[in-house]
Each structure stands twice: as C-alpha cells, then as structure tokens.
Amino acid sequence: MSDIAIEFRGVVKRYGSATAVAGIDLSIAKGELVTFLGPSGCGKTTSLRLIAGLELPSEGQVFIAGRDVSRAPASERNVGMVFQSYALFPHMSVLENVAYGPAIRGTRRSEAHARALEILDQVGLAGLQDRLPAELSGGQQQRVAVARAIVQQPDVILFDEPLSNVDAKLRRKVREEIRALQRRFGLTAVYVTHDQEEALAVSDRIVVMDRGTIAQVGTPADLYERPETPFIADFIGDANLIEGEVLKGQFSAPGIHLDIGGQSGKATLSIRPERILLSRGGSDHVLSATYLGSRMEYVIAAQAGEILVSRSIAEPRFQVGESVSLVISSKDAFRVA
Template identity: 80%
Template sequence: MTETAIEFRSVVKRYGDATAVAGIDLSIAKGELVTFLGPSGCGKTTSLRLIAGLELPSEGQVFIAGRDVSRDPASARNVGMVFQSYALFPHMSVLDNVAYGPVIRGTAKAQAQEKAREILDQVGLGGLHQRLPAELSGGQQQRVAVARAIVQQPDVILFDEPLSNVDAKLRRKVREEIRSLQRRFGLTAVYVTHDQEEALAVSDRIVVMDRGRIAQVGTPADLYERPSTPFIADFIGDANLIRGEVAQGYFTAPGLSLPVTGPDGPATLSIRPERITLAPGGPDRVVTATYLGSRMEYMVAAQVGEMLVSRPIFEPRLAAGQDVSLHITHTDVSRVA
C-alpha cells in the first residue's frame, strides 16, 4: 500500500473576504513529485505555504507524514524549502550554508559539516565546499539550495518557482538536475510553477488550479492528452477548441464529423496543433506560416474555424495563401465539454 506523505482535507484559506483556496482535497504519496500549476492568483503558492506552515488553513486539515499539522507553525514541521531567490547566505561558504540548518537545530558544527560534505558530494558539488555563493553559477546555487534542504532529512521538500532566476538556456539542465536529485534521494516534493513545459518535464502528477479550486489532477500525459475541461485543454499547451453538436454518437461541426463518446447535445472538442495534418489543395487556406526551427506553425482559415497547426520541419513546407485540407481523426481529439 502506498504511504501518504501529504494530505489536504477540505482545506480553505481566506484573506478577509477573498478566498485563495476554496476547499481542496488531495493526497500526495511518499516519494512523489507533484506540481501545482495554474495562472496567477489561482491558489498554487498559497497551497504550498499551507504545507510549509507559512499560512494556516481557515478551515480543513493538512497532514504531513500522517500527523495533523494544521495549527503547527513552520518551525514545528519537518519541511525543507527551496525559494525563488535560493536565500543563500552570501558571506558563508557553500559548506557552511548547507550545514547551517542542522547547526541551529542543535547539531555539533563538526557533525553538521560532515553531513553537509556528504550531501554536497552527492549533488556534484564536492570540490566547491569553500566557495561563496557569488562564485557559483545559477545552476550550482540551485544545487546548494537543494542540498541545504536535503541535509535536514525533511518529510517534504518544497520548490517555490525554483527556476525563475535561472537563465532560459540553463532551465532545461537545472530542472533535469532537480528531478534527478528528487529521484536519487526518494524525496517527497511539491513544486510550484506557472510554466506548463516545466511542469510537464519534472512531475509525477500535476495539480492544475483555477480560482482556488483543483481543476484536474493527473500525470503529464493525462492532462495533455485527456484534458477534462476547455480550461485545462487551453492552459496546458496549445489547443484548438471546436464547438459543435453530438447526435447518435457523432460530433458534427462545419466541415467535420467524428465519432465520439458521451451524451448527445452541444459539445466541445480539443485538438492539439500537432495532431492535425495538412495536404495541399482543398477548401481551407493557410493564413500565416511561421518557421520555428524544429517545426512549422500554421494558422489556417478552415471551415470549422481558425485552426493552429504544428508540423515537423522535415515535411514539405506550405506558404501563406495556399489552399489546403485539414485531416483529423477521432483518435486525435478529446471531448472536454
């Protein structure tokens, strides 16, 4: 049976008349990396702060490692945190930064430094013990921040927008390092980001939030390939949303007829741009053709409406103004409403 590391039970957080978290229920398994994702103001950072003890719930309960910590302050929770700014002490060496937590909790300095050396070696910073944070790259500083959290053997480690201060070219490498460290140490991790690609890359599961509520929880593949609502389809990556009618198991819209499941009546389908194929000649027309290095992106004026289409760069390129026909099969779509 999978052990639960974190649990929200009907958690509500209000600030005066404003509700930041509107009654969420969620379980996170031990060793799992779960990302809270959503637009600004959706409640994702508040949820993280409720786990950390930086905020207390207005209603409901938060459990960590089976213990109700709903009213416990941050100092009474065994939680590590990696902040946006890393919050490293600029005047301390890498070694002393990592050893700082155990020292202030009463561990002898020599013992704390020995444990810090072990962790630094494991995160690939073994030769940099005596450097100051300013002498490290952004990626190295990130690893120091993770090491400082790991050294305290927390029940949970929290990442608050950890790549926001990393150069765009380094983000892929740093997020891979975070994921690798999380797996290597078997950490239970909660990660907050507004970046959909980042969430897809690092997560076991993603919690998409909207206006203080959980809109959908699932694996990256679940959310991308099987969105449950138009909001999820539109928020996770790019999506073409097509409105039409379902009757006797078929969805129909101008120029489109596909078998679908679900009740008859008004319906909305989500179609990812890369699932649409184009052929020269036909009733539709390319409005714009944009070269993006690894792919071509087309905006197509189709019978069913304006459609975004993404095709591999090795396919024959189409030009703006060219007549084309769109090809979509029932396996390429998700019913979202």
C-alpha cells in the same frame, strides 16, 4: 505505515473576504513529485505555504507524514524549502550554507560539516565547498539550495518557482538535475510553477488550480492528452477548441465530422495542433506560416474557424494563401464540454 506523505482535507484559506483556496482535498504519496500549476492568483503558492506552515488554514486540515499539522508552526513540520531567490547567505561558504540548518538545530559543528560534505558530493558539488554563492553559476546555486534542504532529512521538500531566476538556456538542465536529485534521494516534493512545460517535464502528477479550486489532477500525459475541461485544454499547451454538436456519436462542425461517441447534444472538442495533418488542395487555406526552428506553425482559415497546426520542420512546407485540407483522426479529439 501509511504511504501518504501529505494530505489536504477540505482546506480553505481566506484573506478577509477573499478566498485563496476554496476547499481542496488532495493526497500526495511518499516519494512523489507533485506540481501545483495554474495562472496567477489561482491558489498554488498559497497551497505550498499551507504545507510549509507559512500560512494556516481557515478551515480544514493539513497532514504531513500522518500528523495533523494544521495549527503547527513552520519550525515543527520538518519541511525543507527551496525559494525562488535560493536565499543563500552571501557571506557564508557553500559548506556553511548547507551545514547551517543542522547546526542551528544543535548538531555539533564537525558532524554538521561532515553531513553537508556528503550531501554536496551527492549533488555534484564536491570541491566547491569553500566558495561563496556569488562565485557559483545559477545552476550550482540551485543545487546548493537543494542540498541545504536535503541535509535536514525533511519529510517533504518544497520548490517555490525554483527556475524563475535561471537563464532560459539553463532551465532544461537545472530542471533535469532537480528531477534526478528528487529520484535519487526518494524525496517527497511539491513544486510550484506557472510554466506548463516545466511542470510537464518534472512531475509525477500535476495539480492544475483555477480560482482556488483543483480543476484536474493527473499525470503529465493525462492532462495534455486527456483534458477534462476547456480550461485545462487551453491552459496546458496549445489546443484548438472546436464547438459543434454530437448526434448518435457523430460530432459535426463546419467541415469537420468525427466519430467520438458519447451523449448527444452541443459539444466542444480539444484537438492539439501537432495532431492535425495537412494535405494540399481543399477548401481551407493558410493564413500564416511561422518558422520556429524545430517546427512550423500554421494558422489555417477553415470552415470551423481559425485552426492552429504544428508540423515538423522535416515535413513538406506550405505557403501563405495555399489551399489545404485538414486531416483529423477521431482518436486525437477529446470532448471537453
């Protein structure tokens, strides 16, 4: 039996003359949580809808659990979905919301309720089954939505911007709950978000999309620490993109010289702000210093241009106008062009 839960083979989706998804190939393993990430209009939500059966491909094939579902309607795909708005029935109790799916598929009411109560207990909502959605917190409503999707034992569960309606302070807790539930139930999950931090926090792998194509696929660490293009480096977190030239393995830009190896020629390096150290004295100087609670962010006027530096609040602080030197290690610089 194959370990692949979802597969895209040359999938294209067009809307008239506009191409939303431009020929993607991707495999997602059973039990994996994969996030589609990218700017507005990149094709991430369309890709999710192609899995759900809410859209059909213009070209190519979509497989779920080894079955070609390219032309199958949503009702025949055994896919659970958690919407942005949760889409809970406001007039139904928590129990009735969760039992609704099995009930409309012909499961006896008593059996559907028993299954729903079991799932509610597993997602930490035991004792709340008689409440209406309006009587729950945002995080609890999110768990009801997840329970309603899980109870039908889907091959795949889809999360469409699931934290967009959650208060900023609750997002960390709710995303941790989603990740814990996904692992506990061994769910194959596809998650769509535009929030880079959210994607880094919940994913086994991230698919970064750009203008309908896959720009890079990898683990959160791969994408953050080893971006392959300037787009990935700039989109995932903050990055300093420094242009220069490589000659005999030595990268040179004004005031920066690093041994990076590789082919000679023009090059662009990506260096994360937190990987740069500052020392007092030198030819560069501090343009701005911003206090952000757990860290300080500095913009440094350097010979190579303006450089963003992030340092722990526990480290010695620098003042605007102070002369400094940048300390960059070759191991923290990645060639992206």
